[in-house]
Amino acid sequence: MASFPQVTVCKHSAIPHLLTPIRDVTTSSVQFAYYASRLMALLAEEAMAMLPAQQVSITTPTGATLPDAVRINTSKVCAVSIIRAGDSLLEAVRKIAPDVHVGKILIQRDESSADKHPVMYYHKFPLGIARMPVILCDPMLATGGSVIMAVNTLLDAGCRAESIIFANVIAAPEGIEAVSSAHPAVRIVTCVIDASLNDNKYIMPGLGDFGDRFYGTE
Ligand code: PRP
Numbered sequence: 001m002a003s004f005p006q007v008t009v010c011k012h013s014a015i016p017h018l019l020t021p022i023r024d025v026t027t028s029s030v031q032f033a034y035y036a037s038r039l040m041a042l043l044a045e046e047a048m049a050m051l052p053a054q055q056v057s058i059t060t061p062t063g064a065t066l067p068d069a070v071r072i073n074t075s076k077v078c079a080v081s082i083i084r085a086g087d088s089l090l091e092a093v094r095k096i097a098p099d100v101h102v103g104k105i106l107i108q109r110d111e112s113s114a115d116k117h118p119v120m121y122y123h124k125f126p127l128g129i130a131r132m133p134v135i136l137c138d139p140m141l142a143t144g145g146s147v148i149m150a151v152n153t154l155l156d157a158g159c160r161a162e163s164i165i166f167a168n169v170i171a172a173p174e175g176i177e178a179v180s181s182a183h184p185a186v187r188i189v190t191c192v193i194d195a196s197l198n199d200n201k202y203i204m205p206g207l208g209d210f211g212d213r214f215y216g217t218e
């Protein structure tokens, strides 16, 4: 498999076990949301750990001092979802860091177009986003069209590409290549890199339409 230097693949040993039910076509929407949320909690922790950390000195209840403990100030971070499926991952981030700022971008693939080009409908960002590290949340990276449009919108708002971490559950190599060629400084963190896209630009083997399965709109 090709190696992608800007991609971090989460290595937690529970990940393969959580991917099985969400890939399985017989999994109900309720079970899909349950296992996907457990998986996204791990992904959110991994994305969080990629943020800039401060070195702090702390004392434990035993009286020992740790001069080089690390701490991330999540109140200065913005988590941005690509609506709709991205909201599920945004909520996983907010569960572990309730004080993050929140931004939203509504982008939908045009499923009637051959290249599934994305259409942008709306965005809203918090004041000061330009100075914040951003965790951009969307569980699926297929052609890369949606996330490239989302990154362009963040750059227009003054964000730095180096400050953006794109978190997703499954990435297709075609999408990784498209994002790295459009925005080489954006880092990507994923649970798994799948084989390819099919003719309909769905990830293979993939899991189908994440948003439909998570929200029960199949
Ligand atoms: C899905 C997914 C990504 C996009 C990925 O969203 O959540 O946003 O497709 O495909 P791409 O890399 O080819 O752009 P979709 O537009 O289906 O909307 P949804 O979140 O409402 O399901």
Ligand code: URA
Pocket: 140, 142, 201, 202, 203, 204, 206, 207, 208, 209, 210, 211
């Ligand atoms: N969006 C999804 O939800 N799944 C895919 O495989 C591609 C785009």
